[in-house]
Amino acid sequence: MNLKILNLLARSITVELEGDTPYEREQYEVWINGTCVKTDTKMVLLLRDLKPATKYELALKQDGQSIAETTFVTEEESYTLNVRQFRAKGDGITDDTQALQAAILCCPPKGRVFIPKGTYKFRNLFLKSNIVLELGKGAVLSAYSERDKFPVLPGTIESYDGESEYNLGSWEGNPLDSMASILTGIDLEHVVICGEGTIDGGGNFDVWWVAGVNQNPPYRPRMMFFNRCKDIIIEGITIQNSPSWNLHPYFSEDIKIYGITLLSPDSSHNTDGIDPESCTNVDIAGVHFSVGDDCIAIKSGKIYMGRKHKKPCRNINIRHCFMERGHGAVTIGSEIAGGVKDVLVSCCKFYHTDRGLRIKTRRGRGKDSIIDGIVFDRIVMDEVKSPFVVNCFYFCDPDGRTEYVGTQEKLPVDERTPSVKSLHFKNIVCKNAHHTGVCIYGLPEQKIESIVMENIDISYSSEATKGIAAMMLACEPTSRLGIFARNVKSLVLENVNLHNAVKEYDIKEVARVN
Template sequence: MIKALFIGSVSACFELDNDSAYYNDYEYTVKLNGREVLSGNTNVFSLFDLEPHTDYTVEVTGHDPLSFKTAKETSAVSVKDFGAVGDGVADDTLSIQTAVNCLPAGGRLRFPEGTYLTGPINLKSHITIEFTEKATLLGTTDMARYPKIPGVITDLVTGEEVHFGTWEGNAVPMHQALLFAEYAEDIKIVGRGTVDGNAQNSQWWVDVKNQEVPRPRLIFFNRCKLVTVHGITAQNAASWQLHPYFSTELQFLDLSVNAPKDSPNTDALDPEACDTVNIVGCRFSVGDDCIAIKSGKIEIGRKFKQPANRHTIRNCIMQFGHGAITLGSEMAGGVKNLSVSRCIFKETDRGLRIKTRRGRGKDAVIDGIEFKNIKMDGVLTPIVMNMWYNCCDPDRYSEYNTTREKLPVDDRTPYLGKFTFRDMECLNCHVAACYCDGLPEMPIDEITVDNIKFTYAENAKSGVPAMKNNAEEMCRAGLYFDNVRKLTVRNVTVEGCVGDEVTAHNVALFTEE
């Protein structure tokens, strides 16, 4: 069956319904209204350069045809009609911003072939931005051109806080993103073009820990809803590439997100305190986590109690990042109802990577997490659940965060609930197959590992499976569990590990089949 994931005015995204991870079982051709338009072998494919408000029928080899109609739009204009040059030299910021400002609700702004050098651009509600195949939006390297956005401002009338800027889970000032929207809705960014932060040619990646204000993201949505990003390539952000924040009903479809393997904090996609997020058919290769699902540090979590909720990740491929799918460490509002399926992870440091610690708070609940039908190759440690994460926070080396003694459960104690991993193949592991370390006062509640195969690389290298204090290096280790209430290991094969295949400390209920 062919499923329509998104039908816009000029682009559409489809998914083949099968049991394969990312790739279809065979090469297929796609016909549009009887004319062959592309061939492929991935489970997700897209059509571009469509006509608005037009009937189409799409046919894929081996599947029944699907008819659809593109959306209406009120107008379509070229950014060049507003004076943009697109030669990569002229500053097109004013022309682009003017075009966005003038665009009527329901309108589309088209970027034809060219390189559009620009500073940050503010987006608004009810518009479509289309980057055609050979169009590139290129960020200026002049750091002074990225305005500083305040973290929190007090409302002049009510005295209430209004939130604008954020960095790593705190409401703090930040530099404005290249594409930026706050308190907006119904925004679509589509096409086969590129949004390039150009950080590789700037000073953004130099001495990153001593910059006065946190680096800009590439694309940032704050408290937005009904956002779709489809088809584009996003790359070379100063920090995180795509960062939706306290936003709802988001789609990220058939994207490519790229940054050098050694680029700092260039996470591909970090939805933070968002509800209903679909990430389907995307390709990630970056210098940090591929997807990091977050919900703020303790003050943000305590104030808003807004979990990252109802996220679906499917038919994606992740490579070279620190973690393929990371939860936290800024997760004080919680993470709930996450489904990851039919994905491929290649040469990431970790597959699933959970990062939390004492001090994230009682609202820091991660629960209802399912990974199924995943293929990993060359991942150092496929499954990591770490309640001792020791990065970023001032008290990272404190006695409170290092002692293995059982402490009282209080308002600072996080919670990890139910996790299911099934139907997975993890080949050429290095450090360990699985490493799960809970708190003695708050064990991980329930872990099920079902129908998974682990093998190890011939030249497996040692390393620490989790970033925590007093971590010991491992190599070819099996499945390690500490401080878990209920553990089920069923139909799991571990080929070539050194030592015990399964190590379980402080596990109250352990079933191995």
């Protein structure tokens, strides 16, 4: 077995065990310089408490035999700034915002801000470039939930000459005034947030998740918001109770997220796990999701941002993740006016999500909204109600239920018409499905170009419930329906097996079925 080094810091290393196992494998021992330091089961392994600029030999063993080995030298570190030296109390009572912020602002390049064991109450923090923010074991950053404690990021600020604008705030794909997030980064590079501690966003049903809270700006903070940033690494920590989306990289590149845990109550509102928006080169591995909305939602803005910037989300790699109790495991859209290209999801486990793959687009997203190069490979799903949903009639936004968005009649193709090109699903096992195994609704005027499904096995729960697979006006409730498809140019079904389906196929307006 080979080990791939994903990330190497001064005091930690993250490695990936190569293989098809979704998230965990049989237990193995971890040896450092000839000493067994722990046992683990994860396909993405994080090791802590190393020393800077030091050579190590790493070996993984089972039954006394080495199964993988590598050597490495940790990075250099300039200084460690302990937040207790800046008068942070960590007593769960004192407002530690100023002490925490002072430590961040004072940290030199290649330095580390260290947060030791304790509970640190704070409002929100702004990050800066070239630092490591590490939460030690037992450390909790606990955010206040009072709305008036949060500064506001304006959606757009006009330039002096009135010809350009500066975009700071964002809400669901539009440049709108929003509260600064729990951790905010603007125009940063080379930032690491890591450790064994927890960030608690203070999310609750009285303030952040109450019905109607999104009606007026400024909109809710996210847990982390990175606007126009580069080389951001988030690893190891636990993130819980975010007021809205957990991690929101925005017009950013080279984002790495490894081995973290994202937790929100099942019924919390808009608590997506990771939402890269108009980002390039996003690597997500070994993450455990249990959230109240989509686990991962890949986006590129609503109409204004998509047309203005024409920046797709592209080159997204997701693997060895465990996604449970979300609306969708991996979702593309619906704020997708700039398009999404080249996404690989592999070796993951989806459990008890409403949908596995979920594509959400609609008329009005525009001609730049192109979905292409989407690949799902070696996925295991269990108790996923509708494993595959491709919906080109998603009824979001104020006009979502209008005749223009919802009609099944063929309309003229114009600048408002989105497109879906290539989708490829292979080597996937879906157990205990409920509503519809495969639900595909393309536009009649802009049919989905190509869907390939090979080596797919779908079986249905003996207690399957009835429900709606796609959030659109024309979708009727189903239970144990096999493959439903409309408006596809080429649909390839190779070694696709359906077990216990009430009706195996309902396919119309598909030009070619192989």
